[in-house]
Amino acid sequence: MAVTILKERWTSKVAEVTIGEGPKAVKVGGDSTLPYLTFEGQVPNAPVVALEVSDVYPEDWPEILKNAWGDVLSDPVAWAKKAVEFGADAVALRLDSAHPDKGNASAEDVARTAKAVADAIDVPLIVLGCGVEEKDAEIFPTVGEVLQGKNCLIGCATQENYNSIVAxxxxNGHSVIASSPLDINLAKQLNILITEMNLPSDRIVIDPLIGALGYGIEYAYSIMERARLGALTGDKMLAMPIICFVGQESWKAKEAKDEGSPEGYDWGGQYTRAILWEVMTATTLLQAGGHLFLMRHPDSLKQFKDHVAAISKGAQY
Structure with a gap:
């Protein structure tokens, strides 16, 4: 007896964004179907996984995470090289030293660091500001200029500072991360504002703001799913690939950063628990429609990539 599979017929697709130059450049997006439903459409590009690097020593990271990186945490260039050795598809450099509470470094100072990191690696570079919107608007013109020709992904551009970052x-030929706080309408509005400055939609990546496993991930999932459905049904202002700051959120969770267990509970060993917290956050957001994943622990990256390989058998990348 023949079985007929009912197929959804989508009318559009997610935009495809290229990051980096040369043979190690990566493409994100381009999907014309929901995640892994390849019998309904095409998923031309595999998920891209980046490891985070900071230009200041990460004092607030738990020891189990610091130990994974050894003695490179005070040297962003050595740290970035190590990330590539660990198998990262890209490096995400955080310019934390520009933060007023972490040194208030000048635009020229952080630009020198960004240029040194970019020159030391052969994979694409994602450059993230310090998180203070006014300061990020101040440093990115200089940072973007020294990285001209590298086709970096820079951000995060918000409704308060997007003018400077988009300009x-x-x-300088970069792409932009458009960041909005877990609201589909705000995400769409920011994308409209950015495209009105004549930045093409294939140079925009959406950061919808995510939560970690157990910390609001279900709400983040619904926002990402709605964005993907909007893209597939023709909404051009939601048709950008999605970036997920997995490491940043996962390592805030007490289940990942606490060594012991609460009284009356046995959480098991911290290493297994913490790695799984990051991996499960990433795999959940992968199914929600994420394309670009920023992680912190190299073992998390490996496990996530193994998972992607297992569920992608038969998919053409």
Whole structure:
């Protein structure tokens, strides 16, 4: 007896964004179906996984995470090289030293660091600001200029500072992370504002803001799913690939950063628990429609990539 599979017929697809130059450049997006439903459409590009690097020593990281990196945490260039050795598809450099509470480094100072990191690696570079919107607007024109020709992904651009960051991307040939706080309408509005500055939609990546496993991930999932459905049904202002700050959120969770267990509970060993917290956050967001994943522990990256390989058998990348 023949079995007929009912197929959804989508009318559009997610935009495809290229990050980096040369043979190690990566593409994200391009999907014309929901995640892994390849009998309904195409998923031309595999998920991209980046490891985070900071330009200051990460004092607030738990010891189990610091220990994974050894003695490179005070040297962003050595740290970035190690990330590539661990198998990262890209490196995400955080310019934390520009934060007023972490040194208030000048635009020239952080630009020198960004240029040194970019020159030391052969994979694409994602450059993240310090998280203070006014300061990020101040440093990115200089950072973007010294990285001209590298086709970096820079951000995060918000509704308060997008003008400066988008202008930098336009002048210097970069793509932009558009960040909005877990609201589909705010995400769409920011994308409209950015495209009105003539940055093409294939140079925008959406950061919808995510939560970690057990910390609001279900709400993040629903926002990402709605964005993907909007893209597939023709909404051009939601048709950008999605970036997920997995490591940043996962390692805030007490289950990942606490060595012991609460009284009356046995959480098991911290290493297994913490790695799984990061991996499970990433795999959940993968199914929600994520394309680019920023992680912190190299073992998490490996396990996540193994998972992607297992569920991608038969898919053409």
């Amino acid at each position: 930098t991307a336009l002048v």
